[in-house]
Amino acid sequence: MSDPTIFTYTVRDELGTEASTLVYANYNGTLETVDGLVGEWLAYGGLIDAATSGQIVGGAIKIPATPDGSWKTAPAAGSRVEQTALLNFHPTGSNKRQGFDIPALVNTAIAAGKIVTASGPINDIITAILAGFTNGHFADNFAQTLGSFADAAVTFRKHRKQLMKSTEVFTD
Numbered sequence: 001m002s003d004p005t006i007f008t009y010t011v012r013d014e015l016g017t018e019a020s021t022l023v024y025a026n027y028n029g030t031l032e033t034v035d036g037l038v039g040e041w042l043a044y045g046g047l048i049d050a051a052t053s054g055q056i057v058g059g060a061i062k063i064p065a066t067p068d069g070s071w072k073t074a075p076a077a078g079s080r081v082e083q084t085a086l087l088n089f090h091p092t093g094s095n096k097r098q099g100f101d102i103p104a105l106v107n108t109a110i111a112a113g114k115i116v117t118a119s120g121p122i123n124d125i126i127t128a129i130l131a132g133f134t135n136g137h138f139a140d141n142f143a144q145t146l147g148s149f150a151d152a153a154v155t156f157r158k159h160r161k162q163l164m165k166s167t168e169v170f171t172d
Helices: 034-051 120-131 160-166
Strands: 005-012 018-025 055-062 083-091 098-102 146-156
Touching: 005 034, 018 034, 034 055, 083 120, 098 120, 120 146
Parallel strands: none
Antiparallel strands: 005 018, 005 055, 083 098, 083 146
């Protein structure tokens, strides 16, 4: 990997103000495990805890990934991230929903203003999410396994970064 893995730690002071610190780490992805990275995160967190008068209240490990060589090498003409698919799933044993967004939805996945969920790429995504992966399942933000597909909708969400990049400013 060309980019380092990032360990983050969020520290809260006595006034409730939070700040984050980052630690960059290179590792051998063919030898290191996720559990090993978590262990390193905890070990370094212990060093930070000893050096801060604040309380470590959270953090994360961000592992950069490189796109697969078989994926698109450039966006398709006319693609816009505002045209977003919202796929909703029910966690097992719950009526609540967990949504997943897919920005720049392909036009072929839309028919009569609705997302085609019975076949094609959206059906493939739904099937994969419900099936899970080798050693785990997709879940909601409470770690409840997703048990069924609820619905899908086309939404148009403003993505300010894209709008800023596409705006031209002319000066005299």
